[in-house]
Amino acid sequence: xxxxxxxxxxxxxxxxxxxxxxxxxxxxxxxxxxxxxKRSHSVCAQGGINSVNDQTRQLxxxxxxxxxxxxxxxxxxxxxxxxxxxxxxxxxxxxxMARLGVPFNRTQEGFVDRRRFGGTLYKRTAFSGATTGQQLxxxxxxxxxxxESEGRIKKYEFxxxxxxxxxxxxxxxxxxxxxxxxxxxxxxxxxxxxVATGGCGLVYGRSTMSMACxxxxxxxxxxxxxxxxxxxxxxVHPTAIPGADKLRLMSESARGEGGRVWVSKTPQDSRTAKQxxxxxxxxxxxxxxxxxxxxxxxxxxxxxxxxxxxNQNLSVEADKMCVYLDLTHISRSELDxxxxxxxxxxxxxxxxxxxxxxxxxxxAVHYSMGGLWADYERTSEGGLQPGSPLNQQTNIPNLYAxxxxxxxxxxxxxxxxxxxxxxxxxxxxxGPGLQNLLKNSPHGTAADQPASLYESARNVxxxxxxxxxxxxxxxxxxxxxxxxxxxxxxxxATVVRENSKLREAIKTVQELGERSKKCSLTDTGSWTNQNxxxxxxxxxxxxxxxxxxxxxxxxxxxxxxxYKPEFSMPGVESDxxxxxxxxxxxxxxxxxxxNQKFLKSSVAKLDEDGNPVVGYExxxxxxxxxxxxxxxxxxxxxxxxxxxxxxANVNHHENGAGNGSxxxxxxxxxxxx
Amino acid sequence: xxxxxxxxxxxxxxxxxxxxxxxASYWERHRxxxxxxxxxxxxxxxxxxxxxxxxxxxxxPVAWNxxxxxxxxxxxxxxxxxxxxxxxxxxxxNLLDDxxxxxxxxxxxxxxxxxxxCVDRARMFRGLEKAKAxxxxxxxxxxxxxxxxxxxxxxxxxxxxxxxxxxCCLEACPQYTQIDIPRQEGESDEDYNTRRNAExxxxxxxxxxxxxxVLFNSHPTGGMLSxxxxxxxxxPGGIAVCxxxxxxxxxCPKEIPLTTSIAxxxxxxxxxxxxxxxDK
Numbered sequence: 001x002x003x004x005x006x007x008x009x010x011x012x013x014x015x016x017x018x019x020x021x022x023x024x025x026x027x028x029x030x031x032x033x034x035x036x037x038k039r040s041h042s043v044c045a046q047g048g049i050n051s052v053n054d055q056t057r058q059l060x061x062x063x064x065x066x067x068x069x070x071x072x073x074x075x076x077x078x079x080x081x082x083x084x085x086x087x088x089x090x091x092x093x094x095x096x097m098a099r100l101g102v103p104f105n106r107t108q109e110g111f112v113d114r115r116r117f118g119g120t121l122y123k124r125t126a127f128s129g130a131t132t133g134q135q136l137x138x139x140x141x142x143x144x145x146x147x148e149s150e151g152r153i154k155k156y157e158f159x160x161x162x163x164x165x166x167x168x169x170x171x172x173x174x175x176x177x178x179x180x181x182x183x184x185x186x187x188x189x190x191x192x193x194x195v196a197t198g199g200c201g202l203v204y205g206r207s208t209m210s211m212a213c214x215x216x217x218x219x220x221x222x223x224x225x226x227x228x229x230x231x232x233x234x235x236v237h238p239t240a241i242p243g244a245d246k247l248r249l250m251s252e253s254a255r256g257e258g259g260r261v262w263v264s265k266t267p268q269d270s271r272t273a274k275q276x277x278x279x280x281x282x283x284x285x286x287x288x289x290x291x292x293x294x295x296x297x298x299x300x301x302x303x304x305x306x307x308x309x310x311n312q313n314l315s316v317e318a319d320k321m322c323v324y325l326d327l328t329h330i331s332r333s334e335l336d337x338x339x340x341x342x343x344x345x346x347x348x349x350x351x352x353x354x355x356x357x358x359x360x361x362x363x364a365v366h367y368s369m370g371g372l373w374a375d376y377e378r379t380s381e382g383g384l385q386p387g388s389p390l391n392q393q394t395n396i397p398n399l400y401a402x403x404x405x406x407x408x409x410x411x412x413x414x415x416x417x418x419x420x421x422x423x424x425x426x427x428x429x430x431g432p433g434l435q436n437l438l439k440n441s442p443h444g445t446a447a448d449q450p451a452s453l454y455e456s457a458r459n460v461x462x463x464x465x466x467x468x469x470x471x472x473x474x475x476x477x478x479x480x481x482x483x484x485x486x487x488x489x490x491x492x493a494t495v496v497r498e499n500s501k502l503r504e505a506i507k508t509v510q511e512l513g514e515r516s517k518k519c520s521l522t523d524t525g526s527w528t529n530q531n532x533x534x535x536x537x538x539x540x541x542x543x544x545x546x547x548x549x550x551x552x553x554x555x556x557x558x559x560x561x562x563y564k565p566e567f568s569m570p571g572v573e574s575d576x577x578x579x580x581x582x583x584x585x586x587x588x589x590x591x592x593x594x595n596q597k598f599l600k601s602s603v604a605k606l607d608e609d610g611n612p613v614v615g616y617e618x619x620x621x622x623x624x625x626x627x628x629x630x631x632x633x634x635x636x637x638x639x640x641x642x643x644x645x646x647x648a649n650v651n652h653h654e655n656g657a658g659n660g661s662x663x664x665x666x667x668x669x670x671x672x673x
Numbered sequence: 674x675x676x677x678x679x680x681x682x683x684x685x686x687x688x689x690x691x692x693x694x695x696x697a698s699y700w701e702r703h704r705x706x707x708x709x710x711x712x713x714x715x716x717x718x719x720x721x722x723x724x725x726x727x728x729x730x731x732x733x734p735v736a737w738n739x740x741x742x743x744x745x746x747x748x749x750x751x752x753x754x755x756x757x758x759x760x761x762x763x764x765x766x767n768l769l770d771d772x773x774x775x776x777x778x779x780x781x782x783x784x785x786x787x788x789x790x791c792v793d794r795a796r797m798f799r800g801l802e803k804a805k806a807x808x809x810x811x812x813x814x815x816x817x818x819x820x821x822x823x824x825x826x827x828x829x830x831x832x833x834x835x836x837x838x839x840x841c842c843l844e845a846c847p848q849y850t851q852i853d854i855p856r857q858e859g860e861s862d863e864d865y866n867t868r869r870n871a872e873x874x875x876x877x878x879x880x881x882x883x884x885x886x887v888l889f890n891s892h893p894t895g896g897m898l899s900x901x902x903x904x905x906x907x908x909p910g911g912i913a914v915c916x917x918x919x920x921x922x923x924x925c926p927k928e929i930p931l932t933t934s935i936a937x938x939x940x941x942x943x944x945x946x947x948x949x950x951x952d953k
Contacts, residue, residue: 020813021813024812024813035738035740035746035748036748036794036798036838038746038747038798038837038838039740039741039746039747039748039837040740040746041740041741041746043741043745043746043837044741044743044745044746092815095815095816095817095818095819096813096815096816098818098819099808099810099816099818099819099894100808100810101807101808101834101889101892101894101895103822103827103830103831103834104827105824105827106822106823106824106826106827107824108824109821110821110822110823110824111821112818128831128834129831131745131835134745134835134837135831135834138834139808142801142806142807142808143807143810145798145801145802145806145807146805146807146809148802149802181787181788210740210741210742210746211739211740211741211742212740242710243710243712243715243742244708244709244710244711244712244715245712245714245715245718245742245761246742246743248742248743249743337828341745341835345743345744345745348744348762349712349743349762349764351764428813477722477723479718479721479722480722522724522731522732522733522734523733523734525692525733527692527693527788528693528736528787528788528789528791530721530734530736531721531733531734
């Protein structure tokens with residue numbers, strides 16, 4: 001039998017951990033990336049990676065509580081078995097990464113040091129200065145290089161994935177890709193394809209994401225028939241620094257290490273930050289959220305910044321959402337040891353030392369909670385079945401999605417320091433399932449496929465490419481269309497969403513999409529043509545952009561990062577005890593009713609004209625019953641009391657309980673042991 | 674900066690271009706409107722959106738590599754106003770303060786140009802392979818937490834581990850010279866890589882690979898390959914090539930103590946030689 005191969009697309013944390021695990025299992029891997037894998041977007045992750053640890057355990061923490069924080073923070077929109085499995089694995093993953101040489105900060109005694117992150121009260125986050133993503137990525141890059149030197153992994157760097165190859169039965173048999181220098185288009189036969197291509201921040205023009213994060217690879221799978229889940233859930237990070245080319249992240253770890261967010265109580269105070277006395281400062285997160293303080297989940301912090309800047313007009317800079325993030329009360333040596341990397345970024349790009357002067361920060365698009373629909377096999381204990389080929393498989397057999405580009409680990413809002421975990425976890429966990437897939441080859445092997453399958457798939461992409469190169473001049477400019485798309489998306493589908501604006505945006509994006517097909521290239525050459533590569537990526541942004549907007553329009557509720565003021569549920573304001581209870585009961589009734597309607601993953605499919613149609617699937621909430629997310633809500637105490645008394649023990653989610661995630665794809669999910 | 678009649682301010686960008694590997698290079702001048710918070714990446718983005726030279730000639734967009742735009746991925750390294758650095762952290766206002774009215778962009782000179790500002794840095798990654806820059810763990814199963822490490826050890830390792838393989842240290846090194854190995858007609862990937870790597874291995878590995886060897890030798894498990902790494906550094910193209918110009922440490926954007934690493938590697942190589950001699 002011919003040697004079987006797995007093709008991994010994307011060399012960030014997820015793609016690298018999958019590649020190295022597969023190599024360990026004896027599977028030959030082709031690893032493809034737009035950029036040398038060491039330069040993948042994972043390097044930008046700053047703050048850290050979460051797990052329960054010996055210290056938090058003794059304070060009452062557990063894997064289960066990490067799981068609970070993750071689904072509560074995600075507003076219960078994620079299927080619970082994968083999340084449970086991930087949080088169970090978390091301590092082992094940090095141990096492994098330390099063994100691989102990641103220089104995690106250490107305590108005086110030599111243990112891995114931890115800090116606190118948003119959405120939890122425990123210090124779960126292991127970190128390596130403020131460049132944790134970089135350090136994790138390098139450790140995995142080194143292991144992959146080790147396997148490469150032994151011939152188990154073959155890298156294709158500077159290659160652009162153009163799409164999966166599916167046969168007449170809809171089974172994935174490989175992929176077509178293009179060399180970014182020679183522009184050669186080639187078919188890569190594979191017994192399984194794993195897409196690990198990250199988020200789609202560039203759909204918003206500027207974001208905290210890297211230039212490779214166009215979402216094009218996910219979109220090409222979507223256009224080939226993979227479903228796209230929870231697209232409307234886009235995380236807007238509360239703290240970033242704006243630039244002409246991108247919005248640079250200012251890690252949550254700045255708050256984890258004691259950073260305080262505030263504005264002057266005087267609108268657009270003309271004094272400098274240092275001149276504003278402490279009693280004239282409004283520490284709005286600390287005042288509004290006494291328990292979590294500056295470490296509320298990101299969606300909440302971002303919305304509060306919006307409220308303070310827009311509704312209360314207290315922004316530090318007029319016409320922009322800008323607040324202070326203040327570290328100046330912490331000693332320089334401690335800041336350098338724990339946050340050096342991000343403080344240098346601020347200093348370099350803003351020309352101001354944040355150790356001396358409070359930083360000016362702004363919200364920015366940061367993470368795609370949604371992504372390619374992926375399956376799993378649930379065990380009776382509620383975790384995942386190790387080694388099942390269903391884990392992380394999309395609705396196209398033999399095609400897998402892992403890391404940020406899959407849809408189901410973070411629900412409606414991701415907690416800080418959980419993304420590095422989900423990327424490495426899915427990468428490691430998918431390995432044994434793929435090994436079994438290859439061993440049993442239920443759909444046959446790539447070697448059995450006719451050469452014509454690969455040749456015709458290649459030809460389709462070659463003629464698309466040629467057509468684009470040969471477009472008449474004087475047409476649309478792809479860079480300007482991208483800018484316009486970014487503006488529309490940022491205005492309509494970030495912190496606050498309104499149906500009228502979403503409808504408007506859908507129309508505009510539809511028009512822009514049509515115009516993008518009429519782009520003219522300024523470079524029609526056949527060597528390192530970045531113009532044509534960008535134009536293709538731009539065209540592929542539209543199916544995702546539309547899915548995000550349609551998903552947001554149809555979701556008439558507030559959940560995690562998706563916030564529509566029209567459908568928000570204000571807390572209980574009355575002081576009269578009886579009235580308070582009555583209002584709390586009404587609140588809980590509405591909560592239950594809303595969940596019955598909207599506690600569902602959105603699942604987008606493309607119709608014949610290539611337009612997304614967004615449907616819904618039930619969420620497996622069989623382990624932790626959904627409950628109101630009450631961080632800092634007025635009257636939250638009485639709602640919680642009433643909820644526990646009257647609602648908590650009633651099963652409101654019969655549809656979701658006990659099911660796997662099979663409804664969208666019609667795949668069978670076994671209730672195995 | 675040049676002010677135009679309309680009141681907007683412009684500056685000039687001179688780019689050293691090259692259409693293909695081995696092709697002739699040529700200078701091209703562009704005029705870019707000044708905006709607040711601009712860096713060299715946004716300058717190149719403006720040129721890409723409207724690729725017209727200063728004398729109104731329509732040209733192809735300038736090719737360049739970039740990704741993270743926050744000086745942590747190493748992609749966008751180029752020579753800006755004569756200094757090797759990342760384009761993303763090169764702020765236009767600072768550049769214009771140093772040299773009024775004009776910014777000059779060139780590709781790195783120690784690596785073969787692929788096109789315009791894109792160069793082929795594969796040799797750097799080969800250096801990491803040669804230095805066995807990895808921890809030789811048994812496998813990826815759960816084996817517990819691994820060795821405890823002191824805070825001091827972490828604080829020594831972390832700066833070295835921030836190396837993003839950008840190549841600034843090599844661009845500045847007098848002993849590191851360009852090697853260009855064109856692919857031969859009909860040569861397979863494997864044959865080409867073998868031939869190319871053999872050529873790379875004969876030549877200087879440079880500060881980045883030496884520093885990574887030192888990093889992994891200092892790791893409790895990484896150190897188990899210490900002898901092999903020292904052998905690699907003693908081989909031709911290793912530590913002996915260093916001429917001690919100390920340019921590397923001066924240009925490193927991450928301020929990695931590269932010369933300290935080189936000194937450590939030198940001492941380790943000497944000790945290793947003596948040890949082998951005594952063990953005979």
